[in-house]
Amino acid sequence: MNNLKALKKTVYYISFPFSLIGFLFPVYAHSVGVSVMELGLIYSAFSLFTILMRPAVGLLIDRKGRKLGLVLGLFFYTLVNIFLLIGNDFKYLLAVRIFQGIASSFLWISVDTIISDISHEGNRSKNFGLIDESTNRGDILGAFIGFTIIFNNLFNNSFKVVFFIYLITSLISLFYGILKVEESISLKKSYVEEIIDNNKDFNIFLILMGLLAFISSLTGHIYLVYVKENITSELYLITYLFIPGAILSMFLPNKFGKLSDRYDRRKVLSLGILMLGILYLFIPTAKNYYQFMLITILITIASMLCGPAESSLVIDVVGENQRGKSYGKYKLALGIGGILGPILGAYIYEKLGSSWVFLIKGLMLIIMSILTFKLIHVRTGLKDIKNVRET
Numbered sequence: 260m261n262n263l264k265a266l267k268k269t270v271y272y273i274s275f276p277f278s279l280i281g282f283l284f285p286v287y288a289h290s291v292g293v294s295v296m297e298l299g300l301i302y303s304a305f306s307l308f309t310i311l312m313r314p315a316v317g318l319l320i321d322r323k324g325r326k327l328g329l330v331l332g333l334f335f336y337t338l339v340n341i342f343l344l345i346g347n348d349f350k351y352l353l354a355v356r357i358f359q360g361i362a363s364s365f366l367w368i369s370v371d372t373i374i375s376d377i378s379h380e381g382n383r384s385k386n387f388g389l390i391d392e393s394t395n396r397g398d399i400l401g402a403f404i405g406f407t408i409i410f411n412n413l414f415n416n417s418f419k420v421v422f423f424i425y426l427i428t429s430l431i432s433l434f435y436g437i438l439k440v441e442e443s444i445s446l447k448k449s450y451v452e453e454i455i456d457n458n459k460d461f462n463i464f465l466i467l468m469g470l471l472a473f474i475s476s477l478t479g480h481i482y483l484v485y486v487k488e489n490i491t492s493e494l495y496l497i498t499y500l501f502i503p504g505a506i507l508s509m510f511l512p513n514k515f516g517k518l519s520d521r522y523d524r525r526k527v528l529s530l531g532i533l534m535l536g537i538l539y540l541f542i543p544t545a546k547n548y549y550q551f552m553l554i555t556i557l558i559t560i561a562s563m564l565c566g567p568a569e570s571s572l573v574i575d576v577v578g579e580n581q582r583g584k585s586y587g588k589y590k591l592a593l594g595i596g597g598i599l600g601p602i603l604g605a606y607i608y609e610k611l612g613s614s615w616v617f618l619i620k621g622l623m624l625i626i627m628s629i630l631t632f633k634l635i636h637v638r639t640g641l642k643d644i645k646n647v648r649e650t
Contacts, residue, residue: 262377263386265439267393269329270370272432273336274394275401276425280343282402283409284352287418291347301349301356308360310594316368317587325373325583326442332366333433335359340426344419364590371586375574376443381520383574384567388516391566395508401425460636461577461585467631468569469592471532474623476600478539478616481608485542489613490551500552504559511560516567524568524575529632531565536624543614575637 288301320328335358342355370390378386405421407413414420478485486497519527538558545551577585607616 262373262441262443263389265435265441266370266373267389269333269432269435269440270390271393271397272428272435273333273366274397275428276340276405276422277394277398278402279405279409279421283405288352291352293349293352297349297353301353304353305356305360306594306598308357309364310591310598312361312364313368313587313591313594314584315587316364317372317584317590320369320372320583321444324442324444325369325376326436326440328365328369328583329373329440330433330436332362332364332369333429333436335362335365337426337429337433338362340422340429343422344426368583368586368590371570371573371590372582373440373443374570375582375586380575383571384519384524385513385516387567387570388512388514388519391512391516391563392509395505395512397428399505399509401428458577461588463634463636464572464576465588465592467627467634468589469596471627471631472593472596473600473603474596474620474627476597477604477607477620477623479601479604481604481613481616484608485613485617486551489546491548496548500555501559503552503556507556507560508563511563512567515564516571518564519568519571523637524572525632525635525637528565528568528572528635529628531561531568532624532631533628534561534564536621536626536628539617539621539624542617542621572635572637576635 288297293301316328338358339355339362342351342358345351346354371387374386374390375383404424408421409417483497486500490500491497515527535558538554538561541554542551545554573585573589574582604616604620607619
């Protein structure tokens, strides 16, 4: 089994609980007696541990290997499912979110770095797209299983049954990670060592991607609130809004990755951000359910266009070495931006009105697309290395 195929299997099985836990965790926590204040602490713990872990993870996998980081991430995700299965009070759910933060940092930085290790300039975005597709497929199947069991009350304690299923899939993923995924750090040992700490282009890239994460997170937590207040309050209709995008996410990232590999990734990312900006400007004008569904689908497509290009640009900008450290810094920038955005988004939503937050986000994304195109400078990594060797 080659490394990419093994990695696809690994992320597929570990992704089963993502959507259901993300969607129902607050409901589940509240149902077992967790207060609103305690729930806030639980969510803050996740953000705190994610930010604290990311730089250290990048350094670790550059020194000790990518597989170690991958296995640790899978192990902590397995602990998440164990604690959800055996406990149902504040201390257990706090541990769940702490382990999620640690697991997320180890797993996704390691996955991104492995993909980069086993890829070259001509297929890097395609491979990122393939991993995105596997993640989305596992996520969707896991959500379907979980929601079917819980909403139909098929068992006396449906949540525990679902968490047991997720524990099994996480153990399968851990099996693939330990026995099937191979260490990839040795593939890039021949490259000339580069220093990224003072890389001006990379620092600009981190600032821009942090700003993009900040802008993107302005509406994530209030999107469903806006739908219920302005489009429909029917839960099944809200669910239908996202089904087409979920289906598309199972096969489009790979195709968009190929597009990104063929053309300038910077231009592809800028185009995707521009499309998102324009679409968000149209949200306040869409009062009809089907108009809003169309915009939601197009937003999902534009986001998928951005994903593989953005992930690949990390190496395009910084060069071929210290990949783990580079992705650690990149994920840290995204995390900081993602924490600050919801605060401003909620303030605009409450003080200025629901429409304004989408208008402001749309305008900021359009500006960001211009800055991305103008300020990001990429290297042709293999050509740079060849020039160094020849001199």
